[in-house]
Amino acid sequence: MDVTVVGAGPVGLVLAAELALSGAAVQILERLAEPSEAMKAGAINVPTAEALDRRGLLRAAEQVQREMLERVGSFARTADDQPPGGGRRAPGSRFTGHFAGMVLDADLVDWSDPDLAAHTAVDGGRLVPQRELEDLLAGHVARLGIPVCRGVEVTSLEDTGDGVLIGTTAGPVRTGWLVGCDGGRSAVRRLAGIDFPGTDPELTGHLAVADIADPSILADGWVWSTRGAYRYGPQPGRVVTVEFDGPPADRSAPVTLEEVQTSLRRVSGTDVTLTALRGAATRWTDNARQAATYWSGRVLLAGDAAHVHSPFGGQGLNLGVGDAMNLGWKLGAVVAGWAPEGLLDTYDTERRPLGAWVLDWTRAQIGVMRGDAKSAALREVVADLLSTREGATYAVKKISGVTQRVDLPGDHPLIGRHVPDLRLRDGSRLVDHGHGGGFLLLDRTPDGTFARSAAAWAGRVSSVTDGHATPTGVLVRPDGVVAWASDTTGLAAITGLEAALHRWTGAPTSSPEHEAVEPVEPVG
Ligand SMILES: Cc1cc2nc3c(=O)[nH]c(=O)nc-3n(C[C@H](O)[C@H](O)[C@H](O)COP(=O)(O)OP(=O)(O)OC[C@H]3O[C@@H](n4cnc5c(N)ncnc54)[C@H](O)[C@@H]3O)c2cc1C
Structure with missing residues (x-):
């Protein structure tokens, strides 16, 4: 096998497909027997949508978005449109994103800005949930004939200079190159001895879709308090909570109904009752770290394995897909034997600055979200700026990725x-x-x-x-x-x-x- 990709998340799937298109023999090892149902990304940015477009997958993503807008629309029609600071936006509006929960008003944005106007085909981004995106990418990978070995966990690796000997729960595997697309707690990164410096977490967040006995007691959009913030919507039952009381004691424990309800009660100051979780809820932090190198010997990292940060502003999946698009053809060229000298070095030098920027973009949002008086005052200033044409356009250009x-x-x-x-x-x-x-x-x-x-x-x-x-x-x-x-x-x-x-x-x-x-x- 020329290349073994560890992890069948969105980044591993995109990378494997790009490698196969460049002619490499590639396989994916994935420890989960079935795809994860955990709720994560809800949207893709312009470079990701364009990457899908480049491979003929955008029409399918647009169909997913239409179904998503149907769901969001039926909910949004019940509320007034109230950005920035509010969370609900009229159905059919252009997708803009948010900064620290301050939703950007599409009507304020200067869509004739040259950077935005140059990328008309994807129109700012797409509301495509991660789970549906993974299904779409899995179909692409299957059509390319790439084996996805599920239920196989990587437990050790030995870089032999001319390849890698991988230890897995299904026995040893030899490969020419190994790419860790195995998420934020990457075993590949740890086994390769790659440092992961950054800033420690100070908050715990939750994302869940739940049956709520008394949803009318929750306010629309983002609401801040001294304890943190919560958001109800944009789909029925979808809640996000943020609490600035440090990271969770046990990040691996399953997220329970009680945990989400307790968090929502604390930040909303209500006695709201959740009767059931629909799907697997997610717990996250603002741990922000970047791998000291994306490449060591015969081992490379991409996606969350190379960088983690809070999900504010919806950047992680997009950043990882960009890594995969950048690395796929370069590693493919190395395998095929025609890579010019230094080509693989450019993977690290091109992607690292963008990764560092994303970490800082998410850190800046934490700075205005804390519950203290100074952060609240700063949030007002930022909200004012985002309510201007220049401010909204600046933020949309950054979030959508068109200035990359x-x-x-x-x-x-x-x-x-x-x-x-x-x-x-x-x-x-x-x-x-x-x-x-x-x-x-x-x-x-x-x-x-x-x-x-x-x-x-x-x-x-x-x-x-x-x-x-x-x-x-x-x-x-x-x-x-x-x-x-x-x-x-x-x-x-x-x-x-x-x-x-x-x-x-x-x-x-x-x-x-x-x-x-x-x-x-x-x-x-
Ligand atoms: C609540 C939340 C909301 C988010 N919202 C957004 C958003 O709106 N936009 C955005 O761009 N990003 C968002 N993100 C971030 C996004 O979900 C991640 O950046 C994305 O999942 C990273 O993809 P990945 O393929 O690198 O890693 P993952 O999706 O974590 O996939 C890694 C895979 O590797 C497998 N694996 C792990 N270890 C091993 C091993 N030892 N052997 C074999 N397999 C292994 C795992 O089972 C998993 O399938 C959000 C994240 C969260 C938590």
């Missing part, structure tokens, strides 16, 4: 960004051409100049020609990041393209169809 950028060489403004939704003259979208993975070159020169250069990398790069327009050329990595772009067609542009092709796709498989140029730093 990888620091890559080159002057063109598209380089390092996720490729915008480009419509082509034949009516298709650029993304429609990338369902099978691999690099995509959009060539808009009158005579196919760039496609002729890229022909030397056939098998790794597919070219799409689209008449004559600006930008004249865009090279898109399999993870959707623009590796090179140009508005011109001259020798400097060709030189820049070929440098980018060398940098990202290694040595050509044949000679370019014109006089070769030396690889140099890409230019825009």
